[in-house]
Amino acid sequence: MNALKQFDIPFVGLKEGVHHFHYDIAQSFFKHFIDQEFEKGNFQADLRFDKQQHHFKLSFEISGMMRVPCDRCNEEFDLEIDGDYEVYVKFTDHSEKLGGVEEENEDLIYISPSDNLINVAQLIFEYIELSVPMKKVHPGNGCNPEVLKLLNEYIIKEEKKPDHDPRWDKLKDLE
Numbered sequence: 001m002n003a004l005k006q007f008d009i010p011f012v013g014l015k016e017g018v019h020h021f022h023y024d025i026a027q028s029f030f031k032h033f034i035d036q037e038f039e040k041g042n043f044q045a046d047l048r049f050d051k052q053q054h055h056f057k058l059s060f061e062i063s064g065m066m067r068v069p070c071d072r073c074n075e076e077f078d079l080e081i082d083g084d085y086e087v088y089v090k091f092t093d094h095s096e097k098l099g100g101v102e103e104e105n106e107d108l109i110y111i112s113p114s115d116n117l118i119n120v121a122q123l124i125f126e127y128i129e130l131s132v133p134m135k136k137v138h139p140g141n142g143c144n145p146e147v148l149k150l151l152n153e154y155i156i157k158e159e160k161k162p163d164h165d166p167r168w169d170k171l172k173d174l175e
Helices: 121-131 145-160 166-172
Strands: 017-025 041-051 055-069 076-091 108-111
Touching: 017 121, 041 121, 055 121, 076 121
Parallel strands: 076 108
Antiparallel strands: 017 041, 041 055, 055 076
16 A cells, blocks of 8 residues: 555546645655655645646645754754745646656646646655755754853864964975
């Protein structure tokens, strides 16, 4: 049985208009993808699926918490994640575009007119990845003060090092 089958949306049976889907994303979800950064996280994904005759508009709201190491003090903390994303799905007979994202427009996916369902698991995974900030630090200066003190002492020591080694000064006189 396909573990990501719950993310299949059989759109052939859906009437035109807006449909809502909710997904609870647990740690087991991330084992199906190469990136394991999210091993300690739980998320919710709400999908607004707007079915039209020739295309679909998928609007995702992603939220949750993940346990990450702080980039400043390296202690783990719970990072809140939020993000809103939209993608359009269009039908095409051109095999070079199928299942892919158009290079000029990353918010457009093409599928074959013969397809009868779409799996949104990969999209949800990518949108969770995009929601994670580049810099992950404790909110409100919540870093361990002892670790910060040690880091500051190390930085001060590094700044006090001479820019050059005086043993090499004699070589400058050999010109």
